Amino acid sequence: MNVVIACDSFKGSLSAEAVCEAMAEGLAEAVPDVNVTCVPMADGGEGTLGAMVSATGGRTVCVEVCGPLLERRAASYGVLGDGETVVIEVAQAAGLTLVPEPDRNPLRTSTYGVGELIRHALDAGYRKFILGLGGSATNDGGLGMLQALGVRVLDDAGEEVSHTGEGLFRAERVDVRNVDTRLWASELTVASDVDNPLCGSQGATAVFGPQKGVSADLVPVLDRQLGNFARMLEAAVGRCVAAEPGAGAAGGLGFALLALGATVRSGAALVANSVGLEKRLFGADWVITGEGRTDAQTVRGKVPYLVAQLARRYGVKPILVSGGLADGVLGTDGCSAADSGEAQAENWSERLREQFVAVFSIVTRPMSTAEAMGMARLLVRHTARQIGALLASRGGQ
Template sequence: MKIVIAPDSFKESLSAEKCCQAIKAGFSTIFPDAHYICLPIADGGEGTVDAMVAATGGNIVTLEVCGPMGETVNAFYGLTGDGKTAVIEMAAASGLMLVAPEKRNPLLASSFGTGELIRHALDNGIRHIILGIGGSATVDGGMGMAQALGVRFLDADGQVLAANGGNLARVASIEMDECDPRLANCHIEVACDVDNPLVGARGAAAVFGPQKGATPEMVEELEQGLQNYARVLQQLTEINVCQMAGGGAAGGMGIAAAVFLNADIKPGIEIVLNAVNLAQAVQGAALVITGEGRIDSQTAGGKAPLGVASVAKQFNVPVIGIAGVLGDGVEVVHQYGIDAVFSILPRLAPLAEVLASGETNLFNSARNIACAIKIGQGIKN
């Protein structure tokens, strides 16, 4: 009997890999002879590098890069087991969590470090990059990332500009002649789960600026800067710079990746599941087990468990979802391929206790689910 275990992380409690281990351990007490395939997954955001490295037997590359506020930070990216794909999280180099709350300022923040990670991967011969763009501290339109790869942003006097949100309004021209030529032969996929455009009421400044420390005055300055940036950028591409879905993601990194990297912008879970080849693993399985910290009505919006379920249903394989918490509207997930859902909480407890006991609770729940399946196999209609 083949059982595929493919959970996302339980945020602040268990990594996706540890979730796999706990579920497998619980099931193995009841089905010790089953063939288990563990594929820790992620939706393209935090944890994607760890999940994909674990799922493919890859490794982590560490290096120093320029942080969002110009300081040196220790960053990382992942290499898949075959050594052909780099998995980069923008947050590792340009993330909001790298900046103390009192120092957050998207007018000064730059995505330069993210470009350094991409350049380092190219130096290592990588020609396929998966870039997750969640959790950034920046609203620089991806200027920093592009600058690290050789793109030059000039003001009206032809002077090179520092790449940050405050200089978006000063961009008068963009020179691409020194852009890293290796990008032309590199397939880059951007994991993006928002459809916000670059500018406007749903744009990078208005929606994401306040999350990154922008005051109302900063939001207005950033919006005006992005409007100018868009006008200049439009001269380089046939893409509708202002309206492209996802262009405003990560402070405009979405549009920068599309224009400067010729990247494909896709839902994160789609990229991850293709990369770990979930479809091949699911074929012939008796059961698929997925999960994440919380399963509720929002799970149906494209989160990792629904992505796993959609693949499983292509092969008519039953799916069980396990979560720390089952929230409002959880029943909707049954319409999208998750046949049964379970919470691992044995009782009400303080949050700190719940997070600390996640591994034990997940093991116990997995064992109980397996036991129920075993009992069901012996019950006759």
Template sequence: MKVVVAPDSFKGSLSAAQVCAAVEAGVLRAVPGARVAAVPMADGGEGTLDCFLGARGGDAVEVAATDPVGRPVKARYALSGDGRSAVVELAAASGLPLVEDVPPDPMNAGTTGTGELIADAVRRGAREVLVCIGGSASTDGGAGLLRALGVRFLDAAGVELPPGGAALARLASIDDSGLPREVRETRFRVACDVTNPLLGPDGAAAVFGPQKGASPGQVAELDAALAVFADAVAARGGPRVHDLPGAGAAGGTCGGLVGLLGAEPSGGALLVAEAVGLPAALDGADLVVTGEGRVDGQSAGGKVVSAVAALARDRGVPCVALAGGVSGPLEELHALGLTAAFSLADGPRTLEELKAGAAPLLTAVAEQAVRLFRR
């Protein structure tokens, strides 16, 4: 019997790799001769680098970069063992936590540091880059990232604009002639779990700007500046990113990556699954075990459990989820391919007790779940 174990982390308790180890112990109790393929997962947010490195091997590369307000910062990205693939987390160099020690600067904060990480990966030979874009501190349409790769954003006098989203209001033209050949040859994918467009009441500035310190007046200015940016992208033959679902993610960074680099946006968990080799691991599987801290109706919205269940369904393989808590309705998850979900709780327990005892509880419930399917 082959069992694939592909969970997310149980945040505040166990990493995805630790969840895999606990579940594997339960699988082997139920079926001592089982073959277990452990594939730690993530949804494109925290933990993605470690999942990628654990599945693909390689190195966590530390780079001197620029934080959202122009200060030096050290940030990591993941480079595969063969050097051909990389995972870059925007939050590592351009995230909101990096600027919690200074007053918010929503008009001038930028994504330069993330571009510096990508540039380093490409220089080292990466030709597939997965960009995970949660937690940004800026609303610059990804202009800082793109500038770090060689794109120039010019005003009517041909002068390059300063960093930040507000400056895009003066954008007259985009010059990408400085993009290195290596960057043009690279396939960019964007882990994006929101569907917000770039502009308007549901756009990058309106929805996420206040979280970054933008006042109502600044939100209006940033939305207008992003409209100028989107028009400039379209004017040079790029796609229309104004109302593209997901383009507003990370202060419009997704829109900039799609519009100027031809990046491919998709749900974070599905992209991570592909990056860590889950589809291949599912070949010949008899059962898939996934899980996360809590499984409920929201888990169907691009979380790890829904992505793993869909991949299992496409291969006709039953899929069970283990979680600290399970609550309905779960109809959407079942429609996606989830066979059943089981809670770790073996009786009345507090959240703190569940977290503290998560590993042995996972092992116990995994054993019972696998016994239903053993062959």
């Protein structure tokens, strides 16, 4: 039996490499003669840099930048094996996991450090960039990053606004005359795991803000401020990009990069190409993929959905293992009232079930999120062992 394990990280608990290793161990316990190929994956978030640098024989460059709370911290970017392309993982400088849960507040977080990473790479002579946008703690529309790259965002007194999300509330004018001109000669590719626009019911604030600390009453207010900032930046650069797919990624950082001329590509597809996933799938019987939580966003560009699509292309049967499943995975009949509207609108759970032979949660009993995360490796291995036993009973077919 030939099995490919191609998992994303379980954010906050296990890296993609650790998830794949735990699954391989569990499968081997149930099926000692199983032939396993591990392909750690990412979709633009945490692990993107490592996966692409490792797959291409590249290297990492360590620098000191501002973190999400504007504290100085070490971060890295990658130089791929071609010696020309830089990979920047936003989570390195503005990641949600870098902010303690009590301090998560997008009005106080910033993407300034992302701009510093870009500037350092520009100073080193690089002009080709892949920017992975997953896992951010920010909702500043890229304001901080733009300021680090020379864009001036001014209040009604002509003073520079804060580098954090609070700056959106004081912004009255955007001046791009001092932007780093090397950007115009650069190739910017956004590796995004989502296709959301900047604003609205499917925008950055409404969909991703709550997990970053945006309270329910602040969502419409912050969404409105993002819209105001977007109109100012669009007028300054002469591009209307707020409604483009991916503009809402990383709290609107996708929008700011699009305004600078970037193009958006599926982060999962970029990583899959770098690690040669399609070649690894050839001749496999099963592929097991996984992520920390499966919900409506999964079918909008996350690793498991892409892996399943590629697997189907080669006649490989896909299985999904998740740290947690949203109610909608059960279908609209099993949804909570809050989830049912989205499920009915997009039929995301139906699309999910069409792709996967089976979907599993690693949680074996009632437990808190913290407990599940602490036990993640054990739970992943246990789930893989059960899957292995089931496949073995079918003769691997």
